[in-house]
Each structure stands twice: as C-alpha cells, then as structure tokens.
Amino acid sequence: MSETERAMMLSQGQQKITLQHQERLACIYIRQSSPGQVRHNKESQVNQYQLGQRAELLGWSQERISVIDCDLGLSGKDSVSREGFKELVGEVSLGHVGIIFGYEVSRLARNNADWYHLLDSAALFGTLIADYDGIYDPRLFNDRLLLGLKGTMSEAELHLLHLRLKEGRMRQVERGEYRQNLPTGLLRLPDGTVVKDADDQVRHTIETVFTKFTELGSYWQVVLDMRRTSTLLPRRQQRGPQAGEVLWKPARQHALYAILTNPAYAGAFAYGRTQRSLLPGSSGSTRTRVVRKPMAEWVQLELDVYPAYISWEEYLTNQERLHQNMARFTGNQNGAQGAARKGEALLQGLAICGDCGYRMVVVYKKEHHYMCQRLPHRLGESPKVFLHGPAIDEVVVQAFFEAIQPAQLNTLQAVLAQQEAERERLKRQWKERLQRAQYETHLAQRQYDSVDPDNRLVAAELERRWEEKLRQLYENQEAYDHFHASLETRIALSPELREQFQHLSENLPELWYSGKLSTVHKKELLRCLISQVILKRIAPGSVELKIVWISGHYSIHEAWQPINSTSRLPNYKGMLERIEALWRQEFNDTQIATQLTEEGFRSAYSKIVTPATVQKIRMKNGWRYPSSHNQPELEMDGYLTIAQLAARLGVYRQWLYKRIHNGTIAPCHVIRHPKYNAFLIRDDPELLEQLRQQHSVTRATPMEVL
Numbered sequence: 001m002s003e004t005e006r007a008m009m010l011s012q013g014q015q016k017i018t019l020q021h022q023e024r025l026a027c028i029y030i031r032q033s034s035p036g037q038v039r040h041n042k043e044s045q046v047n048q049y050q051l052g053q054r055a056e057l058l059g060w061s062q063e064r065i066s067v068i069d070c071d072l073g074l075s076g077k078d079s080v081s082r083e084g085f086k087e088l089v090g091e092v093s094l095g096h097v098g099i100i101f102g103y104e105v106s107r108l109a110r111n112n113a114d115w116y117h118l119l120d121s122a123a124l125f126g127t128l129i130a131d132y133d134g135i136y137d138p139r140l141f142n143d144r145l146l147l148g149l150k151g152t153m154s155e156a157e158l159h160l161l162h163l164r165l166k167e168g169r170m171r172q173v174e175r176g177e178y179r180q181n182l183p184t185g186l187l188r189l190p191d192g193t194v195v196k197d198a199d200d201q202v203r204h205t206i207e208t209v210f211t212k213f214t215e216l217g218s219y220w221q222v223v224l225d226m227r228r229t230s231t232l233l234p235r236r237q238q239r240g241p242q243a244g245e246v247l248w249k250p251a252r253q254h255a256l257y258a259i260l261t262n263p264a265y266a267g268a269f270a271y272g273r274t275q276r277s278l279l280p281g282s283s284g285s286t287r288t289r290v291v292r293k294p295m296a297e298w299v300q301l302e303l304d305v306y307p308a309y310i311s312w313e314e315y316l317t318n319q320e321r322l323h324q325n326m327a328r329f330t331g332n333q334n335g336a337q338g339a340a341r342k343g344e345a346l347l348q349g350l351a352i353c354g355d356c357g358y359r360m361v362v363v364y365k366k367e368h369h370y371m372c373q374r375l376p377h378r379l380g381e382s383p384k385v386f387l388h389g390p391a392i393d394e395v396v397v398q399a400f401f402e403a404i405q406p407a408q409l410n411t412l413q414a415v416l417a418q419q420e421a422e423r424e425r426l427k428r429q430w431k432e433r434l435q436r437a438q439y440e441t442h443l444a445q446r447q448y449d450s451v452d453p454d455n456r457l458v459a460a461e462l463e464r465r466w467e468e469k470l471r472q473l474y475e476n477q478e479a480y481d482h483f484h485a486s487l488e489t490r491i492a493l494s495p496e497l498r499e500q501f502q503h504l505s506e507n508l509p510e511l512w513y514s515g516k517l518s519t520v521h522k523k524e525l526l527r528c529l530i531s532q533v534i535l536k537r538i539a540p541g542s543v544e545l546k547i548v549w550i551s552g553h554y555s556i557h558e559a560w561q562p563i564n565s566t567s568r569l570p571n572y573k574g575m576l577e578r579i580e581a582l583w584r585q586e587f588n589d590t591q592i593a594t595q596l597t598e599e600g601f602r603s604a605y606s607k608i609v610t611p612a613t614v615q616k617i618r619m620k621n622g623w624r625y626p627s628s629h630n631q632p633e634l635e636m637d638g639y640l641t642i643a644q645l646a647a648r649l650g651v652y653r654q655w656l657y658k659r660i661h662n663g664t665i666a667p668c669h670v671i672r673h674p675k676y677n678a679f680l681i682r683d684d685p686e687l688l689e690q691l692r693q694q695h696s697v698t699r700a701t702p703m704e705v706l
C-alpha cells in the first residue's frame with residue numbers, strides 16, 4: 001500500500017471519531033512476544049510507544065491517553081497470563097474506552113477467541129480500533145469484516161511461524177546438528193564438542209546418584225540417603241542472572257528422577273521424549289500439560305553421541321526398575337511390583353489373583369491379608385477373595401529357602417568391598433566439598449584485599465561476603481570432622497554377621513527369623529528369585545500357590561487358610577471319627593489334640609488341633625469324661641481335687657480356678673491327672689491356710705458343695 005493510499009484511509013478513519021469518543025480514554029496496547037524481543041527488538045517498542053503521539057494528533061489530551069505495557073515479553077496465543085489484555089477488555093466493557101491503538105492486530109491477540117471477544121465488547125460500547133493502516137468501527141459491517149480477516153490472518157501467521165520453526169528444528173535433528181540443552185554434568189564447548197564437566201565434585205555426585213540407585217533400587221531411597229549424608233545435587237543454571245553457574249541444592253525427588261530418566265547420561269541423543277497437550281482451563285481458557293512418551297514413540301534416538309556416565313544397558317535396566325517401583329498400578333495394564341515397603345506383607349506387589357489375573361492389594365487388620373478388589377469393583381460386588389497373609393508368606397519363604405539350598409552363597413567379600421567403596425565415596429565427597437569451600441573463602445579474601453580501602457561501600461560488601469564464606473567453611477569443616485568420627489560405627493559389621501554371611505545359604509533361615517533383617521530386606525531377597533505368586537482358593541481352608549520364578553519356571557504349593565467354623569473343614573467327618581475313637585480309648589483332650597495334629601488334622605484358626613477344639617467337639621457330641629467329684633479314681637495320695645479343696649475351704653470352684661490361672665496358687669502345688677487331665681492341688685496345710693486367709697479378705701460367701 002502506497003503512502004498516499006494510507007493517508008487517505010487515515011483521513012477517512014478520522015471521520016469516525018466523534019466528540020463522544022474523545023471524552024473517553026485512548027488506550028495504547030503494547031506487547032512483544034518474548035523476553036528476547038524485549039531486550040533486542042527495541043525499534044518495535046519505539047514504534048508502539050509512538051502511537052501515543054498519534055492519539056494526540058487525533059484529538060485526545062495526554063491525561064486521557066492510557067498506555068498498557070505490562071504484557072511485554074508475553075505471547076499473544078491466549079489471554080490467561082496477559083493481565084494487560086484483561087485490563088483492556090475490562091475497561092472497554094465498562095464503557096471507559098473511546099479508541100484502542102495497536103501497532104497491528106497481532107499485538108492485540110494471536111487467537112480468534114480473544115480477538116472476537118474484544119470486537120464484540122468494542123461493538124457493544126462503540127469503541128473504535130486503530131492500527132498502523134487505519135481506524136475501524138466494529139459496528140460497521142465492512143470494518144468488522146476487515147478486522148475479522150486480520151484476526152484470522154494473525155492466528156494463521158502464528159501457526160505458520162510455529163510450523164516453520166518445528167520443521168527447521170526437525171531438519172536439524174535429522175542432520176544431527178540440533179543442539180539440545182545438556183543436563184548438569186555435560187558441557188558443550190565453543191566448537192560444539194560435548195564433554196563431561198571439568199568439576200570433579202559435579203561428576204562424582206552424578207556418578208553417585210546412579211551407583212546408589214543400583215544399590216538401593218528406589219530413587220526415593222536415594223533421596224533419603226543423600227539427605228542423611230548431607231549430599232547436595234549440582235544444577236547448572238541455563239538462563240537468568242546466574243546462567244552458566246553451578247548451584248548446589250538439597251536432593252529433591254523431581255531432580256533425582258530427571259537425572260535417572262535422562263538418556264543423555266547414557267551417551268544418547270533423544271528428541272521427542274515429551275509432548276505438550278492442550279487441556280481446557282477455567283473461564284474458557286486452555287492450559288498445557290507435558291506428557292512423557294514411551295521410548296518407542298521418541299522422534300529421534302541416537303546412541304554414543306555424548307560421553308556417558310552409564311552404559312545404555314544400565315540405563316534400560318534403571319527405567320525398568322523405575323517402572324516396577326511405580327506406587328500405583330492398574331491390573332495387567334502395568335506389571336509394576338511397586339517398591340518394597342516396610343509393611344509385614346512379604347508378597348506386596350507379587351501376589352496375583354488366580355481368578356481374575358489382577359494384582360492383589362494388602363489389607364492390614366489384626367494380621368495382613370491379600371485381597372482382590374478389581375473384578376468385584378467392576379461388577380459392583382463386595383470383595384470375594386480375602387486371603388490370610390501370614391500362612392501364605394510362610395509357604396513362600398520355605399519354598400525360597402529350598403530354592404537357594406543348592407547354592408553356597410559366600411557374599412562376605414562382596415559386602416565388604418561394597419562397604420569399602422561406600423566409605424571411599426563419602427570421603428571423596430566430603431573432601432571435594434571442603435576443598436570447594438576453602439577455594440571460595442580464599443577467592444573472597446583476595447577480592448577483599450584487592451579493593452581500594454577508600455571505596456567503603458564496595459569494601460563493606462566484599463567483607464560481608466568474606467565473612468559469609470568463612471562461616472560456610474567452618475560449618476563444612478565441622479561436618480567433615482563429624483563424618484570422620486561417625487564413619488566407623490556406621491559401616492562396621494558385627495562378628496556375628498560376618499560369620500553368617502560366610503555361609504549365607506545355610507544361615508539364611510536362622511538370620512531370617514532372628515530379627516536382624518528388616519521387612520524391606522526380606523522382600524528384596526524374595527524378589528531376587530520370585531517374579532510373582534498366583535493365589536487361588538481351592539477349598540474353604542486351602543489356597544493354591546503358583547510361584548513363578550524369574551527363570552520362567554513355576555512351582556505349585558498349598559497353604560492353609562483360617563475359616564470361621566471347624567465344621568467347614570474338608571476332613572471334618574474324619575476328625576469326628578478319630579476324636580470319638582480316641583475318647584473311647586480314654587485319651588484326654590491334650591493327648592487327642594496332639595495325636596490329631598500328627599495325623600494332619602487342624603483347627604479352623606490354626607495349623608494344629610488345640611485341646612479347646614477337641615473339648616468343644618466332645619461336648620457338642622455328648623462325649624463326656626467322668627466328673628471329678630464322683631470319681632474316686634481321680635484321687636491321688638497327697639493331692640486334692642478341685643471339688644475336695646472347695647469343700648474344705650467353703651468356696652466356689654471357680655474361685656480356685658481363677659487363682660490357678662493367675663498364679664496365686666503357685667504352679668509347684670498344681671499337677672494334672674495323667675488320665676483325665678484334671679487339676680489336682682497339693683494337700684499342704686500351709687497352702688490351705690493361705691487360701692483361707694485370702695478368702696476371708698475377699699469376704700466371699702460360702703456355698704454348699706453339691
């Protein structure tokens with residue numbers, strides 16, 4: 001468009017300005033898309049600020065010209081973070097604005113939603129819109145049509161800009177010329193060569209992260225270990241006033257996870273690991289979410305591009321371990337076992353329901369149970385599979401012991417080597433940390449010594465920095481001394497453990513039940529050999545266990561389960577017959593219970609048959625022993641039956657039973673009848689006198705013994 005045509009359009013646009021427009025504000029909206037443009041494209045800012053002079057020429061006084069420039073450095077793709085644009089729309093909606101000046105439509109908005117919202121408000125309140133080309137009235141059809149086309153072209157222009165940038169970036173990726181941001185620990189030289197960081201402490205700390213993850217198996221455990229040892233993580237700033245500097249910060253979960261999942265540490269160039277997706281936000285806006293893509297969907301992956309801290313195979317192993325450590329998992333869609341935790345359930349993350357194939361969860365009540373809740377939830381029913389955990393765990397542990405019996409695991413040398421490596425790593429870490437503090441202190445001292453003493457303002461600040469570095473040096477030296485003092489007690493193995501580790505396969509069962517192994521250690525040991533355990537109830541009191549070993553083979557076992565009634569036991573009828581037969585042979589309850597246990601019978605809540613179970617069954621079926629007060633064969637020389645002693649003292653028999661059980665009547669005075677298992681009390685005058693005195697104190701009412 002020629003200058004003559006432009007002047008003609010401006011002249012025509014001035015005719016649309018009325019006195020009513022000039023009585024309201026003239027808003028000058030100024031925006032640039034990025035902080036880089038704000039710093040370098042100064043000419044664009046000058047052109048936009050000069051719109052204020054144009055407003056004065058069109059009749060607005062300086063007092064009625066409002067400049068809105070708080071959106072400098074913000075993209076116009078949406079209005080979520082553009083407070084200046086929100087202020088502009090608000091003033092228009094209140095009828096305070098007579099005209100809006102923008103250098104071009106793209107300065108006001110880069111998407112049609114924001115642009116047409118502004119046009120509708122301007123048309124409703126009679127606000128004019130002016131740009132470099134002319135003045136427009138949104139209430140006029142031709143002007144609104146032209147403004148609509150400009151808005152559409154502005155949105156399309158942004159799309160084309162992004163498309164060209166993306167395509168150019170992809171061509172660089174394909175040619176291997178794309179320079180991605182490198183993580184801390186890798187540096188790019190001016191000639192483009194990538195090397196490891198020259199700072200020993202940075203390199204050693206990054207190496208420690210991978211070493212500790214291999215040792216501990218969980219990045220959260222690595223975080224805790226680094227906090228316990230006061231190990232700081234390095235972070236090289238990519239931008240901002242501290243760009244290029246290395247900052248040392250406490251270990252955080254997201255920082256550790258970023259290190260463990262970054263393939264650059266394995267020497268690989270990877271592009272397209274994440275994808276940005278738009279989600280609906282509040283007030284009709286959109287928000288961006290970053291989604292991690294699986295390795296198979298990465299755009300580009302090239303190995304052996306950078307110097308590696310770990311091998312590619314180790315990187316893949318770490319990713320699989322992180323996948324297994326996921327705290328939440330969804331049935332068969334995710335085979336994660338979850339990190340070993342402190343709960344008593346040894347099969348946490350390993351137990352699989354044999355009915356539906358989903359992973360079972362752990363429920364803690366008095367004892368832990370394995371419960372399947374996936375299929376019942378889908379069907380809207382209550383849980384159907386609820387298995388007693390301790391009984392199942394015991395069978396799995398015994399199978400584990402049998403599996404390691406052929407191997408003589410002499411791991412003492414490996415353990416000691418690992419302890420020594422840990423000792424040296426910590427020593428090196430603290431030495432480097434102390435050396436860095438000493439260097440920074442000396443540097444601050446040299447800066448202070450080199451300043452002109454007459455320059456008091458600078459000297460005071462440098463003196464403060466020197467004092468701060470001296471304080472940090474003192475703290476690091478104190479922590480270093482404390483570390484040396486506590487190192488031996490933290491790492492040393494006791495003689496008992498040294499002996500046990502020499503023959504681990506033989507001593508593991510004893511060590512397992514000694515209390516020296518934590519539940520987490522037990523779970524990790526089981527996971528070394530066991531991939532999963534499939535559980536399926538095959539009878540009211542029995543569960544089938546299919547242990548799938550890491551080799552792919554499996555073994556089948558059976559574990560008992562407590563049930564709510566003895567009569568539901570699968571061999572209950574045979575138990576009744578044996579109890580009756582042994583009762584007729586004049587066996588007492590204890591003898592019957594022992595015999596039944598040896599024959600493979602059990603109670604409802606126990607793996608053995610208890611005397612109480614036998615007594616309950618006998619009484620239910622009417623199989624009674626002779627009572628103690630009318631059977632003279634119960635009497636023994638020097639002893640009294642409970643009935644006889646109660647008659648002599650004039651007390652209730654329950655009064656005597658209570659004192660037998662609470663130990664008031666010493667066990668040395670009490671025996672059991674060898675045939676009927678009844679209590680017999682020593683006929684001792686001194687004991688009888690003590691019982692009379694106790695009874696007189698309690699003031700119990702005598703009764704007539706029947």
